[in-house]
Structure formats: structure tokens, C-alpha cells
Amino acid sequence: VSNIAIIQFPGSNTERETLMACHRV
Numbered sequence: 001v002s003n004i005a006i007i008q009f010p011g012s013n014t015e016r017e018t019l020m021a022c023h024r025v
Helices: 002-008 013-024
Strands: none
16 A cells, blocks of 8 residues: 555655556566
């Protein structure tokens, strides 16, 4: 559920891309 919190959090696009990359791996 931590991943969802990161996505929902108003962070920079970079953070969102990093999360997507981790998910892809």
C-alpha cells in the first residue's frame, strides 16, 4: 500500500516515473 501513497502524494513527476520503473522491473 506504500506505493499507492507515493502516487497519491503530490510529488514531482520524477518520483512517479521512478515508481513506474520499479513496477516495470
